[in-house]
Amino acid sequence: MDDISAAQSELQCSNCAGQCIYDPAQQALVCTSCATRYGLETEHDDRAAQEFDFDPDTPEDDSPVLAETRVHHCETCGGDVVFVGQTLSERCAYCDGPVVLATSDTGYQTKALIPFRVPEHDAQVAALDWVAKRWAAPSDLNAVVAKARVAGLYVPFWTFDSEEAVNYWAKYKIRRNKRTVVRKTSGALRITFDDLLVPASPHITPLIRDGILHDFEPRRLRPYRPGYLAGFGAERHHQSVAEGLAANAEDKDLLIRNRIKGHLGKSGVHDVRYITDTSGVRYRRILLPVWILHYQYKGAAMKVVVCGMQGRTYGERPFSWAKLTGYAAVLSGLTIAFGLAWGAGGLL
Amino acid sequence: MRKLITVYEAKHELKHGSAGWLRSIRGWSMVAFWLMTTWFAATIIGDWAVNGDLGAAIDRGWLRLRILLEIAMAIMESD
Numbered sequence: 001m002d003d004i005s006a007a008q009s010e011l012q013c014s015n016c017a018g019q020c021i022y023d024p025a026q027q028a029l030v031c032t033s034c035a036t037r038y039g040l041e042t043e044h045d046d047r048a049a050q051e052f053d054f055d056p057d058t059p060e061d062d063s064p065v066l067a068e069t070r071v072h073h074c075e076t077c078g079g080d081v082v083f084v085g086q087t088l089s090e091r092c093a094y095c096d097g098p099v100v101l102a103t104s105d106t107g108y109q110t111k112a113l114i115p116f117r118v119p120e121h122d123a124q125v126a127a128l129d130w131v132a133k134r135w136a137a138p139s140d141l142n143a144v145v146a147k148a149r150v151a152g153l154y155v156p157f158w159t160f161d162s163e164e165a166v167n168y169w170a171k172y173k174i175r176r177n178k179r180t181v182v183r184k185t186s187g188a189l190r191i192t193f194d195d196l197l198v199p200a201s202p203h204i205t206p207l208i209r210d211g212i213l214h215d216f217e218p219r220r221l222r223p224y225r226p227g228y229l230a231g232f233g234a235e236r237h238h239q240s241v242a243e244g245l246a247a248n249a250e251d252k253d254l255l256i257r258n259r260i261k262g263h264l265g266k267s268g269v270h271d272v273r274y275i276t277d278t279s280g281v282r283y284r285r286i287l288l289p290v291w292i293l294h295y296q297y298k299g300a301a302m303k304v305v306v307c308g309m310q311g312r313t314y315g316e317r318p319f320s321w322a323k324l325t326g327y328a329a330v331l332s333g334l335t336i337a338f339g340l341a342w343g344a345g346g347l348l
Numbered sequence: 349m350r351k352l353i354t355v356y357e358a359k360h361e362l363k364h365g366s367a368g369w370l371r372s373i374r375g376w377s378m379v380a381f382w383l384m385t386t387w388f389a390a391t392i393i394g395d396w397a398v399n400g401d402l403g404a405a406i407d408r409g410w411l412r413l414r415i416l417l418e419i420a421m422a423i424m425e426s427d
């Protein structure tokens with residue numbers, strides 16, 4: 001996506017001069033006219049999983065570069081989507097917002113990506129299945145979602161490694177002769193974070209990340225090549241490493257607090273304070289494949305996201321207040337009946 | 349009720365131990381509190397309906413309430 005002409009020659013079929021697109025099922029570029037298959041493997045494929053050191057005290061030598069590309073800037077989700085050899089539309093395929101077209105984009109160079117493995121049809125089925133399995137969903141939801149289509153997108157992600165030397169102070173409660181006593185405690189622990197995935201795109205929230213990305217396999221990373229993007233949209237990286245780390249600060253804080261609670265192994269832990277000495281920060285700027293199905297329900301924009309690697313699905317869904325009330329009534333009814341019987345039976 | 353479904357979905361679909369998972373299951377104790385309160389009120393009414401003496405029914409309820417509060421404390425601390 002950094003050089004349109006280079007991309008165009010890679011995407012032109014040498015057999016019939018037709019256009020090639022990346023086929024997830026065949027894991028290769030395939031000509032749309034004569035179906036000739038072109039493998040994208042290189043001898044450097046194993047280098048794609050390489051990580052880069054980050055030193056907060058020295059300026060980042062990696063600087064953003066201006067590239068000539070066809071870019072959709074979405075006014076709703078703020079995303080900038082680059083297309084390699086694909087037709088353009090006026091709506092953002094990922095949130096349905098209006099888009100403006102630009103011919104250049106300043107972003108960071110992406111060095112690695114994981115190619116799509118889940119074909120469009122499977123992703124569409126997975127998205128519809130996910131919606132069909134929701135509890136207390138409005139009855140017309142399936143019909144609304146069935147009209148929408150998934151769109152493939154390479155989303156920028158960070159992977160972060162770090163070593164944390166944590167010192168903490170906390171309070172916990174113990175029961176002493178039927179009274180609750182608050183005790184103070186402190187301690188230290190080391191935490192190693194390995195390949196924390198942080199979305200660098202407005203299209204993927206941390207919650208959706210946790211729904212679709214359970215396992216991350218660095219060995220599936222491939223060096224960046226325009227051929228992998230043919231037929232899909234892609235977003236470029238726009239964050240500096242410091243910005244990426246800042247975006248992950250809140251999640252990291254939550255994970256560290258959870259580890260501290262686990263380390264204490266006591267009940268009633270509260271007022272946790274800690275300081276951490278972070279070292280050995282390493283990162284990767286990568287693209288991960290997702291299928292996004294965007295739909296509107298009663299004016300609210302929602303999306304269901306299917307992981308393009310394993311097909312795990314998660315998303316946003318509306319609730320039916322009538323059904324929620326109904327379920328709550330049944331549950332309350334059972335609880336009340338049980339309570340009445342208990343009281344009437346003279347137990348305890 | 350909505351919290352119950354959110355917790356159920358989080359348990360089955362979100363990566364265990366991830367930040368999103370931790371956020372989703374936080375607050376599950378509200379579901380338990382609500383059920384316990386409803387149940388407790390019903391036991392008093394059930395007792396009252398059978399024995400016809402509200403005051404005595406409430407007196408008998410005290411012990412039950414004590415046990416429920418113990419359980420509630422334990423739940424709150426593990427949430």
Ligand SMILES: [Zn+2]
Nearest residue numbers: 013016031034
């Ligand atoms: Zn061809």
Ligand SMILES: [Zn+2]
Nearest residue numbers: 074077092095
């Ligand atoms: Zn958008």
